[in-house]
Amino acid sequence: MLRFIVLTNPLNTSTFLYLCYMRKFALAIHGGAGTILRSSMTAEKEMAYKKALEDAMIAGEGLLVKGGRSMDAIEAAIRSLENNPLFNAGKGAVFTNEGKHEMDASIMNGKDLMAGAVAGVQNIKNPISLARAVMEKSEHVFMAGLGAQEFAKKINAEFMPDDYFFVQQRYDQLQEAKKEDKMILDHTDKEKKFGTVGAVAIDQHGNLAAGTSTGGMTNKKHGRVGDTPVIGSGTYANNKTCAISCTGHGEFFLRAVVAYDISCLIEYKGLSLKKACDIVVMDKLVKIGGEGGLIALDAKGNIELPFNSEGMYRASKKEGEDLFIGIYKD
């Protein structure tokens, strides 16, 4: 899109008319996939989820509208979701088998392929911002456990006490999962859901970014890490191809290297974003039993929100178009 920008030089008050090529921005977010059925949803719950998704979109879009960077927009959107107990990330992170919260997050910049990730961090209010700090303030890409905690202290990340992360419904989920001795996804089975959160965006400068944040899976063993913090599996961004953020049963998403696979299908096979997403989410993952979905956006601003589960909390917006919010399959 060609935009006219009028700039006034404060030194001699002359006015310049600049012609510059600016892209239309676009933003998509998810709040997890799983067995999300209309029949098991109350009107109040549905409204609360929609409001939470809308708030996160507003946080990200507010920056993109002003010409802000996609990296800042996705971080703002994800922080908003992390601060909401409805989602399995940050405040609402699920319980591990030991009754703790071990959170994972990752972020990637499509312009220069810089990336940052953390795994198994505890008491961090916004793991996505810690992942970004790893990218920007360390010489590493991926930090885990105690080392990541120490790094968090060094950069003055915000820590919260254990009770900040206590959500009764998540605690009940842990008791259920323990009874059956299995690891469950946040929005799954009776309440089968993968409440991980994520965002992808393209800004007016044509730069893509992606980020994902999660508490993982209820009743997971201490030290278990899923796809979310693994660059190429749960998150990927490349200006040449696309930005992807996944949600689903991490073990399968890891084995299918989901996010990078979609990028490769675009880069090496010349497929459209839609075709690449269909192959990976609806065929490859299904064949190995991998339930879940993802949000994807390409360098042209096309958006895809595919999932092979019953539902996925999701929202998207292209500049100049209406906000879309979806929960169920239809």
Ligand code: ASP
């Ligand atoms: N992918 C996440 C994990 O396996 C779970 C989720 O998406 O909710 O840790």
